[in-house]
Amino acid sequence: MSFHLDYLLALPGVRVETCTQVEGKIFLGLSISSEGIVCHHCNNPTEKLHQNRPILVRDLSVFGRPVYLKIPRRQFYCPFCQRYPTEKLDFLDVKRRHTQRYEQDIYERVKQSSMEQIGREEGLSYDEIKGIFEQVNTLKIKPNWQRVKRIGLDEISMRSCQGNFVTVVSDLGEGNLIEMIDSHRCEEIIEVLIEQPIEVRKQVEEVSVDMWGGFPKVIKKVFPNAKVIIDRFHVMKVVNKDLNKLRRAAGITDRQSKYLLLSNRVNLNQDQIDKLEVTLGKSGCLRIAYEMKEKFREIYETNLTIQKGQNKIKEWLNHAQVFFREAASTIENHFEGICNYFLHRTTSGVMEGINNRIKLIMRQGYGFSNFNNFRNRVLACFSD
Numbered sequence: 001m002s003f004h005l006d007y008l009l010a011l012p013g014v015r016v017e018t019c020t021q022v023e024g025k026i027f028l029g030l031s032i033s034s035e036g037i038v039c040h041h042c043n044n045p046t047e048k049l050h051q052n053r054p055i056l057v058r059d060l061s062v063f064g065r066p067v068y069l070k071i072p073r074r075q076f077y078c079p080f081c082q083r084y085p086t087e088k089l090d091f092l093d094v095k096r097r098h099t100q101r102y103e104q105d106i107y108e109r110v111k112q113s114s115m116e117q118i119g120r121e122e123g124l125s126y127d128e129i130k131g132i133f134e135q136v137n138t139l140k141i142k143p144n145w146q147r148v149k150r151i152g153l154d155e156i157s158m159r160s161c162q163g164n165f166v167t168v169v170s171d172l173g174e175g176n177l178i179e180m181i182d183s184h185r186c187e188e189i190i191e192v193l194i195e196q197p198i199e200v201r202k203q204v205e206e207v208s209v210d211m212w213g214g215f216p217k218v219i220k221k222v223f224p225n226a227k228v229i230i231d232r233f234h235v236m237k238v239v240n241k242d243l244n245k246l247r248r249a250a251g252i253t254d255r256q257s258k259y260l261l262l263s264n265r266v267n268l269n270q271d272q273i274d275k276l277e278v279t280l281g282k283s284g285c286l287r288i289a290y291e292m293k294e295k296f297r298e299i300y301e302t303n304l305t306i307q308k309g310q311n312k313i314k315e316w317l318n319h320a321q322v323f324f325r326e327a328a329s330t331i332e333n334h335f336e337g338i339c340n341y342f343l344h345r346t347t348s349g350v351m352e353g354i355n356n357r358i359k360l361i362m363r364q365g366y367g368f369s370n371f372n373n374f375r376n377r378v379l380a381c382f383s384d
């Protein structure tokens with residue numbers, strides 16, 4: 001009908017023949033420019049039209065009004081292979097009732113907002129929005145494992161998830177999420193990770209974890225060249241736990257003292273340091289233990305070779321047996337992994353932000369029908 005509408009529509013291989021408006025909706029009747037198609041069974045051309053049943057397809061809105069395209073769906077007869085190929089259009093995926101660009105638009109908007117909100121804006125049901133989101137997602141999600149050298153493994157608790165725990169796999173170099181697994185059991189984690197090609201897994205040099213028992217086993221099996229790094233923040237947590245016990249044993253129960261004792265001294269202002277001094281004045285043991293805690297943190301802060309790091313920690317352990325019995329035995333048990341930190345000073349620091357973002361998406365409560373859809377959505381949010 002009109003050159004202008006073809007131009008505005010900007011879809012390849014079609015012309016606008018009619019344009020009508022019904023109840024605030026715009027309907028464009030399209031025709032297809034080509035006479036025939038190439039048979040996708042045998043790659044021969046055919047122009048023998050078998051049947052033509054138009055379908056109604058939603059497209060991007062214009063002037064605030066929903067647009068529907070009436071598109072001929074042509075089925076041909078192929079004389080070469082005697083089959084009946086249906087035409088495939090570049091802007092429409094098989095069996096979909098929305099143009100690709102419409103689905104793409106919905107997808108991007110859902111990521112910024114919520115399925116409920118976009119559903120209201122577009123006059124689509126929740127299930128329709130969800131269907132579109134999952135459709136685009138499955139075409140999109142390919143976690144990027146290329147060039148990953150340092151990985152962080154962590155488990156987070158998800159109350160609304162069936163298994164309660166998910167394992168989060170992050171690329172520590174890029175600060176990005178690369179996989180999410182519906183389990184915290186070794187066997188199941190291995191099963192998922194081992195799907196990556198061995199060349200990809202071999203290039204992983206370090207995997208940073210906490211001291212939970214299972215991960216080193218996973219690492220050994222999945223990443224044959226990787227060194228286990230026990231994340232320094234988890235080690236500090238263990239040390240602080242013993243210090244906190246001593247605080248309670250010394251009868252110091254106020255919250256502020258707890259905060260001051262467990263904080264890094266470098267982060268305190270003069271006023272806080274003065275208050276800390278008062279607290280430490282109440283117990284000689286607590287003061288010694290506090291200094292040891294700070295000493296341990298200084299080891300981490302100093303730029304040491306792995307050999308020197310090992311020596312410093314051994315030295316610390318020699319004095320730690322009295323006040324830090326539990327911490328000392330944990331550190332001894334994970335000595336190698338803890339000292340591997342000094343190789344490249346790798347930490348899981350970026351994982352905290354990643355975990356928080358995942359929990360936020362979880363809390364937004366989209367009611368994912370299964371874990372896979374949730375995983376896809378989370379990975380999509382991290383993929384750009």
Ligand SMILES: [Zn+2]
Pocket residue numbers: 039040041042043044078079080081082083
């Ligand atoms: Zn054919």
